[in-house]
Amino acid sequence: MEDCLDEVKSADAIVDKSVIRVGVATITASLCVQCLGVCIDRHLDTKKQVSQTISACSFYLPTKERVVNAIITSRLDYCNALLYGTSAVNIARLQRIHNAAARLIRRSPRSDSATPLLRELHWLPIVCRVDFKLLVFTYKAMNNDAPVYLCELVCPYQPTRTLRSANNNMLQVKRTRTKAGDCAFAVAAASQWNNLPTVI
Known part of the structure; x- marks a missing residue:
């Protein structure tokens, strides 16, 4: 319990330092902001954006090819140029969703390699799409x-x-x-x- 209180106090101390005064208004820094649907966190890494994209795509995965193309691939492609230079871990997470969409359309088991399926569908891998x-x-x-x-x-x-x-x-x-x-x-x-x- 004491450890939790210490963490809360240290978090409060960080937030207190991230306060800007403009005239009489006080502006508190946010841990994450959204601009045109892109999530940008205070570390300027794309982890939060990747998590949001995966969450949205996972919701639509149980649909058919037309909806997958319309919703999932468009979500993966939206503002994906911002992912240039992101970590291999983030790319791999997005690629798993892309592979799942390809397997769903081709009705392939999860154990099958997604690479030939992506070729059949003429889908570039995530890193190439970026x-x-x-x-x-x-x-x-x-x-x-x-x-x-x-x-x-x-x-x-x-x-x-x-x-x-x-x-x-x-x-x-x-x-x-x-x-x-x-x-x-x-x-x-x-x-x-x-x-x-x-x-x-």
Whole structure:
């Protein structure tokens, strides 16, 4: 009981420090906020968002193919570019839901591998769906078919001297020193775009 009281007191102390005064108003920091249906927690990791997505998808799993495509895959794809750089654990959790949806549609037992089922359904794995969405945004930004704030974040690669790579339609990759910086659109978009085969 004393341990529980100590935990409550320490939690209260943290909350007390997260209070902002604006004029006469007092604003208390929230542990998690939602913006356009995306859950962002104070650690800026996607664990809460992944949990919400899994919960919503699990609710609709006992439905048929059309509903699965309309509800589950759309939920998995919603704002999934934000998952770029998230942990392998989060990706694996989402992939399990994706695999369950594929098994449900094909009426396969849980023991069957989901990989051939995903191929039959022409479904990309979760990590590839995240990369694909990011690359779609990048392509649109390069062709001025995206919001201005995204178009401004992609810069064509311009070498200081004449190189063959200058004609490969590559992007300038900004240097960062943190993992969060590597996940920023300006960096992630350029690095993923440059990793594409030249023929694409």
